[in-house]
Amino acid sequence: MSDTRTGGVARRRLLQGAIAAPAALAVPGLIGAAGTAQTAAAAPVVPPASAGFDPDSPRFALAVLPDTQYLFDEDRSDPVPLATTFRYLAEQRGLANVAFMTHLGDITEHGTQDEIDLADQTFEALDGVVPFSVLAGNHDIPGGNDQRGDTPYLRAFGPSRFTGSDTFGGSSPDGYNSFHVIPAAGREWLVLALDWRVSDAGLAWARGVVDAHPKLPAIVTTHDLAYADDEGAATLSGNGQRLWDGLIRAKDQIFLALGGHYWPPGRTVLRNDAGHDVHVHITNYQDRYYGGAGMIRLYQFDLVRNTIDVETFAPWFLMRDAGERPPLGSEVIELTDDVDRFSLPVDFEARFEAFAPAPKPPQVPPTRVVGKDTVAYWRFDTLGLRGRVEEGATVANGAVAQDLTRKGNDLVVRRLHSTAAGLLTRSVEHHDGAPAHASLRFDGGQSPDRGAVLEAVANAPINSEKFLGGYTIELFVKLPEPFEGNHAWMGIFSWQGRAGDAGKTAGYSPLEPTCSLNVSPERFLQYVLYPHVEDASPTSWSHALPVGRWFHVAVVNDGEQTVVWVEGSPITRNPKQPAHGIATLGRPFTLGATGWDLGFGQGFYGLLGDVRISKRALEPSEFMSPF
Structure with a gap:
């Protein structure tokens, strides 16, 4: 048995x-x-x-x-x-x-x-x-x-x-x-x-x-x-x-x-x-x-x-x-x-699927996801990257994921290094609570470094937003099963730009970006922040993220401190240090990798669903997948 x-x-x-x-x-x-x-x-x-x-x-x-x-x-x-x-x-x-x-x-x-x-x-x-x-x-x-x-x-x-x-x-x-x-x-x-x-x-x-x-x-x-x-x-x-x-x-x-x-x-x-x-x-x-x-x-x-x-x-x-x-x-x-x-x-x-299939939430139109405090919202169904979603279809360089707030924060696909076309594809997989029933599958990795990113266009307001009044960054993520290869310290999102250029000296390195969400070798989520005000790098750590399962992740800052939530549950290791805003430098917000010294090594390995950024701290009941 x-x-x-x-x-x-x-x-x-x-x-x-x-x-x-x-x-x-x-x-x-x-x-x-x-x-x-x-x-x-x-x-x-x-x-x-x-x-x-x-x-x-x-x-x-x-x-x-x-x-x-x-x-x-x-x-x-x-x-x-x-x-x-x-x-x-x-x-x-x-x-x-x-x-x-x-x-x-x-x-x-x-x-x-x-x-x-x-x-x-x-x-x-x-x-x-x-x-x-x-x-x-x-x-x-x-x-x-x-x-x-x-x-x-x-x-x-x-x-x-x-x-x-x-x-x-x-x-x-x-x-x-x-x-x-x-x-x-x-x-x-x-x-x-x-x-x-x-x-x-x-x-x-x-x-x-x-x-x-x-x-x-x-x-x-x-x-x-x-x-x-x-x-x-x-x-x-x-x-x-x-x-x-x-x-x-x-x-x-x-x-x-x-x-x-x-x-x-x-x-x-x-x-x-x-x-x-x-x-x-x-x-x-x-x-x-x-x-x-x-x-x-x-x-x-x-x-x-x-x-x-x-x-x-x-x-x-x-x-x-x-x-x-x-x-x-x-x-x-x-x-x-x-x-x-x-x-x-x-x-x-x-x-029980054969006789009593669990009801699946329907897709939610963007108009019901975008609120007055939404700064940017991207999704990867027919309303984002255009065209019907076909499992495994390649996403070409230059493809655009539109910012559905219409505030000009569009993302553009770019491959890293000599990455093959098939290392960024579309998928119908999604979190049950995600508004859109689609995602992007990234096949980044080390040895050799490879991956793909979605970068905000050069003049996107999101690149310079400081979020001094607080913010919420939400996304849906799934790590593949089996989880093959070396993907230690891969990035999920980041703002490009060196912390040292923002005058920050208290963190791990002046060469790392001013804000990033990463995955440790043990599959712990790591949220690293260089606040706009303080010379500090308060860092949050989650538990080990299981593979083969979708998770909703929310980084919530109330203008004073940051709390990371996973599936509507606050993680344990959230720092008590003050954290006012994000020390952005006008460089692109990026999905799919974390930069280093204005460049990229490996890309993300996994699936990403809807991503939404709000300019205030949301309650869990207000998340894209309410808990």
């Missing part, structure tokens, strides 16, 4: 809400083997289900609860661990952004009325607090399939229980199969909760549910899906194979399938008929100390990092003081092997 282990930060974030358990509460009618009343953790007053949960956050959690049957086993029952788990989930609804909890079946050991009643009472802690589903396992119902008719399970956990839930979408006519639609990460997700033995009619119903929600990513939950060897490698069970053949493999929306029933836990990745990955997981801890103690998994979806972080832990042990935990409980507070704590890399946009 290509999965990677999750780091400790995610785990600590998960467990940060753990607190000592409160006083215990007697559960009426529950008598233990010693004749004493069993207790369940006291449930605090809880907020409504929506409180604290953010359906628009790109990060949310799906809680998975497997076989709890040994906690509901005749006079051996003890609901305390599960009651604690439910209290934990209620408290974590907002902290961990818990969207939903799904039980994987075998709620009870025998499915008797008394066991089901006790489970029913315990689950009341979640009603109206955290939306959830509960499916039937083989220990909850008599044999047969979902056509078995009335049972205590169906009366307690059938459709009537969930009709008041905002997520409940409906059930099969028999009541043993259901589905929920969960709002999370700004979209909706489909969860199917299927009986442990789905009939042909049940399979047809499930296919119909998926078909009726053609744009929703789907998760299948059931009891008997797969089993694993001691190394955690999972294989579909007979029933799992039936679900795979009759439902999962043909429905590309299904990307995750979860089952219990068997132990040890395990996982595998299967390819569906569309050639896409389906993650198949077994989750069951009834063989562990105290019947699993209500142990849960949290599947933490992170649509920014394109990752699902999986954590497995027992709140009943976690939420007790260390001295009050039984020794064996201390050993299973959380499970950290490869089948219980791991990360799944999932490119959500690519995985």
Whole structure:
């Protein structure tokens, strides 16, 4: 598998809400083997289900609860661990952004009325607090399939229980199969909760549910899906194979399938008929100390990092003081092997592209990008360098990128050294938030020096602008993947002219330009400024810029200091030194290289999109790609 282990930060974030358990509460009618009343953790007053949960956050959690049957086993029952788990989930609804909890079946050991009643009472802690589903396992119902008719399970956990839930979408006519639609990460997700033995009619119903929600990513939950060897490698069970053949493999929306029933836990990745990955997981801890103690998994979806972080832990042990935990409980507070704590890399946009393509922002006309404070704006679609954009088309020397403010700051293409024609080309690649859906691809480099630049025309006002009241310089940049060759200290933009000629003595060298944005050997962005007023060279440094990804970069000066932003996020190393204006010398503003002693060595290696310069400090909400 290509999965990677999750780091400790995610785990600590998960467990940060753990607190000592409160006083215990007697559960009426529950008598233990010693004749004493069993207790369940006291449930605090809880907020409504929506409180604290953010359906628009790109990060949310799906809680998975497997076989709890040994906690509901005749006079051996003890609901305390599960009651604690439910209290934990209620408290974590907002902290961990818990969207939903799904039980994987075998709620009870025998499915008797008394066991089901006790489970029913315990689950009341979640009603109206955290939306959830509960499916039937083989220990909850008599044999047969979902056509078995009335049972205590169906009366307690059938459709009537969930009709008041905002997520409940409906059930099969028999009541043993259901589905929920969960709002999370700004979209909706489909969860199917299927009986442990789905009939042909049940399979047809499930296919119909998926078909009726053609744009929703789907998760299948059931009891008997797969089993694993001691190394955690999972294989579909007979029933799992039936679900795979009759439902999962043909429905590309299904990307995750979860089952219990068997132990040890395990996982595998299967390819569906569309050639896409389906993650198949077994989750069951009834063989562990105290019947699993209500142990849960949290599947933490992170649509920014394109990752699902999986954590497995027992709140009943976690939420007790260390001295009050039984020794064996201390050993299973959380499970950290490869089948219980791991990360799944999932490119959500690519995985869901076939059935739910992410809407792409349309092109934005220049009139909506140019404002009263815009000094210059260049773009590389049909409104900039003229002619329809064709991927890989060569940009000729002398081609003009018009300044769309009409203030005379046009840029002219010039190749450096003996650079071949193909080292500056057009591309349809672009940042999703860029106004224009086009860019320029530069293939500059060292050994031998090569590249191309776009220089402002000789009389362009931008060449002498001092920006004493502040400024914002924005652009879209992408470093290629793979990032081949030596491109250390390549320039993205600069104002030509030697710092020494501007009377500056405090910087690295009097031969470097008065203002430049560069890329270090480690791919850190470096913004070097010689202010108009101060004899100084305050320099900003970013983190290492990943390759193969577009970034919006903004250099913002408020007339006093400079802050560099990457993707709407301020970088760490911005200097506190005063910085009033830019010490321009009337020489050309340049895209694609940083000069030295009035000449150029290497050019930029990568892609550049829209570039805009404003004569005041913009807020992130005002950037070309607002954040």
